[in-house]
Amino acid sequence: MSLNFEEDDARGRHRVLTASSLLSVVSATVLIDSLILVFSCLIIWSVGGYLMLSLIPFAILTLTVGLPTVWACVAVAVLAFHAETDPENN
Numbered sequence: 001m002s003l004n005f006e007e008d009d010a011r012g013r014h015r016v017l018t019a020s021s022l023l024s025v026v027s028a029t030v031l032i033d034s035l036i037l038v039f040s041c042l043i044i045w046s047v048g049g050y051l052m053l054s055l056i057p058f059a060i061l062t063l064t065v066g067l068p069t070v071w072a073c074v075a076v077a078v079l080a081f082h083a084e085t086d087p088e089n090n
Contacts (some may be wrong), residue, residue, distance in 0.1 A: 014087065016086070017085060021084045021085050022084075024080075024084045028076075028080040029076055029077045032080075036076070043065055044066075048061055
């Protein structure tokens with residue numbers, strides 16, 4: 001999962017970068033990332049409220065849920081870019 005364009009050029013393949021493909025990347029990323037973010041916020045809110053956490057434990061909970069969430073959002077964006085700009089899919 002890298003954005004290494006030189007690797008694709010070595011194979012003789014070029015990514016399809018059109019306005020339509022880039023709009024598809026943004027649309028897919030926003031759709032899936034919004035669901036990931038909503039569920040992670042619900043998890044933080046519900047666990048923090050159920051356990052009646054004060055500020056410091058709530059911040060630790062937010063970090064433990066937030067960091068994997070950010071990683072998942074970036075991974076979704078990279079996968080959407082690779083899927084939508086792959087020349088075999090167009």
